[in-house]
Amino acid sequence: MLLTITTTASPATDLGFLLHKHPGRVQGFSQSFGTATVFYPEAGDGRCTAALMLEVDPIALVRSRGKGSPDFSLSQYVNDRPYAASSLLAVALGDVFRTARAGRCKARPELPGQALPLELRLPALPCRGGPDLARRLFEPLGWEVEAQALPLDEGFPEWGESRYVGLTLRGATRLADALNHLYVLLPVLDDGKHYWIAPDEVDKLIRAGEGWLGGHPERGLIARRYLGRRWSLARTALARLAELGDETEEELEPAVAEEAPAEETAADELATALAEAHADGVHGTAPQGAEVSGGALVEGVRAPETAAEVAGTEGSEPQGKSLSVRRREAVLAKLEELGAVSVIDLGCGQGELVGALLARPRFARVAGMDVSSMALTIAARKLRLDRMPDAKRARLTLFQGALTYTDKRLKGYDAAVLMEVIEHVDPPRLTALERVVFGHARPAHVLVTTPNIEHNVRYEFLTGLRHPDHRFEWARAEFAAWATRVAAEHGYHVAFEPVGDDDPEVGPPTQMGVFTRDQRS
Numbered sequence: 001m002l003l004t005i006t007t008t009a010s011p012a013t014d015l016g017f018l019l020h021k022h023p024g025r026v027q028g029f030s031q032s033f034g035t036a037t038v039f040y041p042e043a044g045d046g047r048c049t050a051a052l053m054l055e056v057d058p059i060a061l062v063r064s065r066g067k068g069s070p071d072f073s074l075s076q077y078v079n080d081r082p083y084a085a086s087s088l089l090a091v092a093l094g095d096v097f098r099t100a101r102a103g104r105c106k107a108r109p110e111l112p113g114q115a116l117p118l119e120l121r122l123p124a125l126p127c128r129g130g131p132d133l134a135r136r137l138f139e140p141l142g143w144e145v146e147a148q149a150l151p152l153d154e155g156f157p158e159w160g161e162s163r164y165v166g167l168t169l170r171g172a173t174r175l176a177d178a179l180n181h182l183y184v185l186l187p188v189l190d191d192g193k194h195y196w197i198a199p200d201e202v203d204k205l206i207r208a209g210e211g212w213l214g215g216h217p218e219r220g221l222i223a224r225r226y227l228g229r230r231w232s233l234a235r236t237a238l239a240r241l242a243e244l245g246d247e248t249e250e251e252l253e254p255a256v257a258e259e260a261p262a263e264e265t266a267a268d269e270l271a272t273a274l275a276e277a278h279a280d281g282v283h284g285t286a287p288q289g290a291e292v293s294g295g296a297l298v299e300g301v302r303a304p305e306t307a308a309e310v311a312g313t314e315g316s317e318p319q320g321k322s323l324s325v326r327r328r329e330a331v332l333a334k335l336e337e338l339g340a341v342s343v344i345d346l347g348c349g350q351g352e353l354v355g356a357l358l359a360r361p362r363f364a365r366v367a368g369m370d371v372s373s374m375a376l377t378i379a380a381r382k383l384r385l386d387r388m389p390d391a392k393r394a395r396l397t398l399f400q401g402a403l404t405y406t407d408k409r410l411k412g413y414d415a416a417v418l419m420e421v422i423e424h425v426d427p428p429r430l431t432a433l434e435r436v437v438f439g440h441a442r443p444a445h446v447l448v449t450t451p452n453i454e455h456n457v458r459y460e461f462l463t464g465l466r467h468p469d470h471r472f473e474w475a476r477a478e479f480a481a482w483a484t485r486v487a488a489e490h491g492y493h494v495a496f497e498p499v500g501d502d503d504p505e506v507g508p509p510t511q512m513g514v515f516t517r518d519q520r521s
Helices: 014-019 058-064 087-096 130-141 175-190 200-208 219-226 231-243 249-256 266-275 323-338 352-358 373-382 427-441 453-458 476-490
Strands: 002-007 027-031 034-043 048-056 116-126 144-151 161-173 342-346 365-370 396-400 415-419 445-451 492-499 510-517
Touching (some): 002 175, 014 048, 014 175, 130 144, 130 161, 130 175, 161 175, 175 200, 175 219, 200 219, 219 231, 231 373, 323 352, 323 415, 323 445, 323 492, 342 352, 352 373, 365 373, 445 453, 476 492, 476 510
Parallel strands (some): 342 365, 342 415, 415 445
Antiparallel strands (some): 002 048, 034 048, 116 161, 144 161, 445 510, 492 510
16 A cells, blocks of 8 residues: 655755655565555655555454454455555554654754645545545545545446545645644544554544644544544543534534434444443442432433444434434423423433423423433533523533432422433342332323334344343333333333334334323322
8 A cells, every 4th residue: 555745845855854754765664564665756856755655464464453353254364455545554654654743853843834735645545435525524624635436447347436546635734734634534534443442542533633623524423433433432532622622512512423424334333333332331429418229320321322223224204313313302292291391301311302301491490310420521511501591501400310329309300201211221220210210209200211122123234232231122011011010019100102113013113101190199
């Protein structure tokens, strides 16, 4: 694989000072997966080109992945890695041009701060999203982008285009910025990394993205792909960018929760989502003065999406509404129908339902409780709590708590909502949750939504449960049996409603139980 960097600044050979590589020498650098070579095809006062060529040793690459790799197929040895730019080239670039990326030059300290006319060429680059994605990523950074899809076979044009593009970038910028753009965006375009993604990748992304990533319109996609679709790491990275002042909170959060682009297939998204642990499974601490009910804290944080929703396979209408949107709309409609004026969202997550409740003045008091302090912090940012008008702010309460602890702050609401929460609770802890919500808080109404496992057969790529943190998923009869028992034990009666398209064979994707307290109890 090959990268060329060309400048026409005068004298153009200053490029050698910036890269810390002499134009008159060919230099090789050993990598764990092959050899990187830097050489200069041309070096004159008017024009200078530096080339980084990476020769990949497929056997060394397999060995570097460690003994735990589950893939023993021939594709480990026969693939496109020696020929197409990818995370391998990004790693080599980061190593070979480390000082240049940092913007340092002892011999000519004034050079790194100067914008140079540059041309970067990558003859073959895997790009899941095609030329359009390459333009979306590089044009906001000031580059003139020439991206051309490469044919599968020039001799057979009827076969169509491949997933590779030939990419040329032209613009005037600091060389350090240009190298950092490539370091971050090459694996984003390829949408894959050859090595295990650890939490320290967030630090690498923040450092390489300093000054440009926070304001990039595709920062959510960049963070998600660069961090291997590890949702918790992507949220952490974007939150840190906001704290650094690179972006305002209201622009940050939509990027965190953005839908997967159309070119990202359901199969790929689902495979990634099912492989990840639940991002918000954080043990909290008991609120001061809280009474323990049933033992351990519940990791009852609502996940940002179920695996099927991440994959784009779960319950959508012709209008394109996702199941999560339809679920929220169903809960809001039912709360209005019940005449609730004060509502508490138990396991509020990042505050989607809380925000929707605040947008409707009829709900005079709105509360959100979650076991995860990080989720509450993100919710506060999304709701723009620090800039919220006083009248609206007076209606809202956010606090940390757990559903296995009795807490006086849970009392006094017309309705409580547990939307996609109970399936994240270990079955032995359900009794504690029941006691806290229905026995201690005792709102007039409780709305509970949970996945209908019978409907899972309608998701083509789904195997197992819809989310890796789900402790269980119930069929309609199982949910009805649980809800009927809880209602009888605590003085409620319950009705059931479908959410999403009600399939005549397997029922709706989500089932909702509406509990109403018996006034005689």
